[in-house]
Amino acid sequence: MPAPDTLWFMYRKMVEIRTFEEHVWDVYTRGLMPGLAHLYIGEEGVAVGACAALRDDDYITSTHRGHGHCLAKGARLEGMMAEIMGKEAGYCRGKGGSMHIADMAVGNLGANGIVGGSFGIATGAALSAKLRQTDQVAVCFFGDGAANQGILLETANMAVIWDLPVIYLCENNQYGEHTPFESVTGVKEIVDRAKGFGMAGERVDGSDSLAVHEVITRAVAKAREGGGPTFVEAVTYRFRGHHVGDAAEYRTKQELAWWMDNKDPIQLLGGEMIRAKIATDEQLQEIHQQVESEIVAAVEFARQAPYPAPEQAFEDVYS
Amino acid sequence: MTTAGAQPIREIAFREAICEAMTEEMRRDESVILIGEDVGKSGGIFKCSEGLWEEFGSDRVLDTPISEAGYVGLSVGAAMTGMRPIAELMFGDFSLLTMDQLVNQAAKIRYMTGGQCKVSLTLRLSMGAGRSSAAQHSQSLHALFAHIPGLKVAIPSCPGDAKGLLKSAIRDDNPVLFFEDKMMYNDVGPVPEQDYVIPLGQADVKRAGSDITLVATSSMVGLSLQAADALAEDGVDAEVVDVRTLYPLDADTLVESAKKTGYAIIIDEGAARYGVTGELASVIQERAFDWLDGPVLRIGAADVPIPFSPVLELPTIPDVDGIIGAVRSLRG
Numbered sequence: 001m002p003a004p005d006t007l008w009f010m011y012r013k014m015v016e017i018r019t020f021e022e023h024v025w026d027v028y029t030r031g032l033m034p035g036l037a038h039l040y041i042g043e044e045g046v047a048v049g050a051c052a053a054l055r056d057d058d059y060i061t062s063t064h065r066g067h068g069h070c071l072a073k074g075a076r077l078e079g080m081m082a083e084i085m086g087k088e089a090g091y092c093r094g095k096g097g098s099m100h101i102a103d104m105a106v107g108n109l110g111a112n113g114i115v116g117g118s119f120g121i122a123t124g125a126a127l128s129a130k131l132r133q134t135d136q137v138a139v140c141f142f143g144d145g146a147a148n149q150g151i152l153l154e155t156a157n158m159a160v161i162w163d164l165p166v167i168y169l170c171e172n173n174q175y176g177e178h179t180p181f182e183s184v185t186g187v188k189e190i191v192d193r194a195k196g197f198g199m200a201g202e203r204v205d206g207s208d209s210l211a212v213h214e215v216i217t218r219a220v221a222k223a224r225e226g227g228g229p230t231f232v233e234a235v236t237y238r239f240r241g242h243h244v245g246d247a248a249e250y251r252t253k254q255e256l257a258w259w260m261d262n263k264d265p266i267q268l269l270g271g272e273m274i275r276a277k278i279a280t281d282e283q284l285q286e287i288h289q290q291v292e293s294e295i296v297a298a299v300e301f302a303r304q305a306p307y308p309a310p311e312q313a314f315e316d317v318y319s
Numbered sequence: 320m321t322t323a324g325a326q327p328i329r330e331i332a333f334r335e336a337i338c339e340a341m342t343e344e345m346r347r348d349e350s351v352i353l354i355g356e357d358v359g360k361s362g363g364i365f366k367c368s369e370g371l372w373e374e375f376g377s378d379r380v381l382d383t384p385i386s387e388a389g390y391v392g393l394s395v396g397a398a399m400t401g402m403r404p405i406a407e408l409m410f411g412d413f414s415l416l417t418m419d420q421l422v423n424q425a426a427k428i429r430y431m432t433g434g435q436c437k438v439s440l441t442l443r444l445s446m447g448a449g450r451s452s453a454a455q456h457s458q459s460l461h462a463l464f465a466h467i468p469g470l471k472v473a474i475p476s477c478p479g480d481a482k483g484l485l486k487s488a489i490r491d492d493n494p495v496l497f498f499e500d501k502m503m504y505n506d507v508g509p510v511p512e513q514d515y516v517i518p519l520g521q522a523d524v525k526r527a528g529s530d531i532t533l534v535a536t537s538s539m540v541g542l543s544l545q546a547a548d549a550l551a552e553d554g555v556d557a558e559v560v561d562v563r564t565l566y567p568l569d570a571d572t573l574v575e576s577a578k579k580t581g582y583a584i585i586i587d588e589g590a591a592r593y594g595v596t597g598e599l600a601s602v603i604q605e606r607a608f609d610w611l612d613g614p615v616l617r618i619g620a621a622d623v624p625i626p627f628s629p630v631l632e633l634p635t636i637p638d639v640d641g642i643i644g645a646v647r648s649l650r651g
Binding site (some may be wrong): 022059092093094096100102103104109110112113114117118119120121122123124125127128131134138150151153154155157158161192210316317318319 | 390
């Protein structure tokens with residue numbers, strides 16, 4: 001088990017993501033944000049378990065369901081919420097929105113609106129790290145849907161032949177939009193694809209943030225030492241629909257209830273911390289309250305923040 | 320050997336100018352790498368990278384698998400994180416496999432992230448028909464990329480411009496697509512030996528004239544110069560303007576030339592429909608309408624895929640006689 005500091009960090013970060021997403025749902029349904037919102041609720045164990053194993057100068061690439069990855073890698077709540085509302089104070093100054101948050105200062109090379117769109121970027125960042133002779137690693141988050149995009153083969157193959165320090169972290173949340181992954185995927189376990197790439201593969205319970213942390217810590221150490229890429233399938237579940245407004249009628253209430261009752265990553269880690277006498281229930285509740293008030297403040301900040309001047313639409317096309 | 324003033328200027332082939340530009344930039348900046356299919360040990364299918372692998376090694380000259388989308392994608396990620404990759408597509412037709420990486424990723428990441436990163440990527444790719452390579456190895460697709468905000472497009476016509484423009488492209492902090500007509504790789508021309516750059520966004524008047532403006536790109540510049548020589552014998556003095564970069568576009572030079580001569584014809588090897596010729600014709604007529612004495616004409620590839628057999632292929636692409644005919648149709 002990681003040191004208590006790490007456990008507290010992970011617990012707090014998962015609560016931050018959960019609470020942030022609940023507020024995004026609220027902000028969206030009240031008409032305070034334009035566009036689409038894909039919530040990460042239920043999958044927090046993957047982003048937090050993985051990012052807790054990384055340094056600030058390590059890279060990640062994220063997905064359309066990216067708020068959790070961004071927060072886990074160190075994004076500020078105000079900048080996130082302001083971007084989601086299209087404000088000047090947002091990470092992308094209102095040009096990217098929910099699906100394109102990037103925070104280069106902490107190695108977040110960006111969420112991506114194209115499913116599988118960042119396999120190239122993550123693998124290229126790993127190539128760059130190798131050529132610059134740093135010991136940085138790159139973690140490429142993607143979903144079970146992206147696992148069926150052809151460019152995964154191309155980039156994974158190059159990662160293997162050149163021993164690149166990249167970790168392909170597949171968040172198998174069981175559904176690509178509305179389609180169950182097993183109905184569109186030729187393997188029962190996506191990790192089986194790793195064998196075909198010639199890459200080491202591991203499968204982990206994505207609801208168990210400690211297990212994710214352990215697997216990624218190992219993969220990161222191997223990558224830093226020049227041992228090449230690892231493919232990790234984290235089995236997880238999204239507790240909400242594909243996006244806010246999707247009633248998710250393609251799955252049963254019983255199925256959802258089972259995951260929420262048995263595989264809630266926050267409850268699982270909290271339980272572990274109480275059993276190990278690292279935390280009390282009251283201490284954990286206190287974190288929820290602190291985070292809630294921080295996020296209420298972030299929402300208020302973002303609501304008050306000014307929109308960008310319209311002429312900024314014409315900036316940043318070229319450097 | 321030609322001379323510029325007292326200084327003799329050495330003549331080398333187009334592909335040698337490309338190779339020299341890459342070599343100089345790789346010596347100058349160790350973040351510059353070359354990545355592509357057969358670019359390393361074998362020196363490139365068109366011999367544009369001969370000697371680079373020997374000088375810079377396999378860390379900086381990377382032979383890739385046949386995975387165009389993959390290695391162009393890697394180049395985007397490397398460009399975002401401190402490298403300055405030159406990726407090569409041996410045939411421009413293969414750019415269609417890389418569209419998501421170029422159009423959705425490379426062109427937009429800087430913008431979408433509010434200016435947080437630079438994508439210092441050069442993509443070299445060939446273009447042009449004339450080698451009996453049929454419809455999947457002969458296309459001129461530069462218009463597709465010139466259409467996309469966030470990309471720059473260079474399209475040189477001669478060895479000297481190729482070296483200077485490629486060095487500019489490599490040093491540029493934006494994705495630049497650099498189109499090389501495969502029929503010109505062995506064409507020889509004057510190329511200064513010293514380090515020089517030609518800024519992106521400067522057209523060049525390759526032949527001054529007063530009677531009609533021929534605006535041309537890539538190998539069409541050579542055809543236009545031949546046409547101008549033939550027309551001169553009939554007393555028609557044509558000006559030939561080489562566009563050199565489609566984006567940024569030096570519209571002023573095109574427009575000023577058309578205003579001066581009163582007539583303009585645009586010649587480009589891409590398909591004429593919805594293409595470069597239509598765009599440049601619009602730019603000229605919007606700004607030079609009152610100075611024009613006739614319609615702006617367009618000459619481009621015919622409205623068919625490029626066929627294989629030489630007797631079928633040649634009629635589908637622009638030629639000197641077609642340019643001369645168009646000039647005569649305007650000037651009677």
